[in-house]
Amino acid sequence: MTDTLSTPLLSAENLGRDYGARIGCRDVAFDLFEGEVLAIVGESGSGKSTLLNLLSGQLAPTAGRVAYRMRDGATRDLGSLSEAERRFLFRTDWGFVHQDATRGLRMGVSAGGNVGERLMAVGERHYGRIRAAAEDWLGRVEIDTTRIDEKPTAYSGGMRQRLQIARNLVTAPRLVFMDEPTGGLDVSVQARLLDLVRGLVADLGLAVIVVTHDLAVARLLSHRTMVMKDGRVIEQGLTDRVLDDPREAYTQLLVSSILQP
């Protein structure tokens, strides 16, 4: 137990990625511990998505490294993982919630199949158990279990997003990446989704890295916040501190841009 508390789950060292002469992101360093929620905020083009892709091993860094503590307790450099290990990590210990649910779901496969896919990928071969797990998870993300055999094309935007979350959480991952999970949803649906995610994160002790341009999402979900501008982290700290007492001029601008109803 002391081990899991003292060793970070994921740590980025001097992480950077250049696209030729242009900067994707530069000099990112942080530690993420189990059960911790980190928000990465910033405007479009500030390098948020590049950073998320670097952290999740989908993009190779041009500088620095990302270390991850595997389930067996060994900390490994993501760049040294083989393709097979990376894929295995992606469908067991990690989750990735896309902004566009059509990228994270198989639209031609029923909701139950979508949730069960990861279980089947790691060797579950019992239809009844897969089905039961899918029903359980649909219930936990507040989707009516009678709609288990419908395809995600028949689902609303908010339901698709919740289905995506269920699909990711079914193998009990320890780390979930979220890329603008509430993007494109109307405010009441956003609120419900955030409420759900907050509950799941607390119940399951998930570590989450959430990329968002919406400060309300950072406020509601995250413990810590990183502010990015022009590919660099300009400010990071406890979410309440960053949002209530912003130091950098850009963060102050960002915070003051929120409309007060």
Next chain:
Amino acid sequence: MTASTATAAGGYAFAYLDDQTKRMIRRAILKAIAIPGHQVPFAARDMPMPYGWGTGGIQVTAAILGPADVLKVIDQGADDTTNAVSIRKFFKTTANVAVTTRTTEATVIQTRHRIPETPLGPGQILVYQVPIPEPLRFLEPRETETRVMHALADYGLMHVKLYEDIATHGRIAKTYAYPVKVEGRYVMDPSPTPKFDNPKMHLSPALQLFGAGREKRIYALPPFTHVVSLDFEDHPFEPTRFDAPCALCGATGVYLDEVVTDDAGGRMFVCSDTDHCETRRAEGHHGTEWAGEATEATA
């Protein structure tokens, strides 16, 4: 499989293909045998027939055929349909090999979508004509991705398809081209044979070669290879069963074709394997629709 230097009628090289092409195809076949179930790319040639008529199977047959071989060709189990007749004639002309319709006499059997009912023995080679060799094709359209999936044995998606079948139809509805796992490693498409034939591939003493001409792939099952049909623990694989025996020879436990006999909805079910049916009838078996020509002829 002797060297193919002899020429046959019309100045063709023995069995149509030139020596270099045969060498290339044999190399692909040897590699395929060494890695059961793995699809080996090969430089498929244009054949004097359209794609989809068995160009892959013909190239494999041409590459392995020797002057002493006895060839049998079946199309959906029948020796007397267009495809079977023309391929048999093709090799009779270009290789001058003996041809037969008897499964037991043949050393090489080229087949379109059936495995003969008579169990194959050691030394026999079954050559399948394959339209789409990639079992993951309709689940994952990218060839680069399916190759990685095979390389990493990442076959979860195949079970998603089977899951969908059970969720929609209450059972695994796939009745042909039913995916199999070979030696616990590669998932393989057994070509569009009915799933009825899947158990026959398991531990077969015959060598099984699969040729896909348009897709330019060869794969193989060496004799006595483990071939297991994919399924779920609580929805196990079940071969197709038929309620009635063959209407002509009375055989049970064989694959039957439905034949419409009149315009009033009359129909009968007969063996799809014509050689098996004829052999049984010659032995004196008969079903409901056939009393026995042999007795009439002798009378």
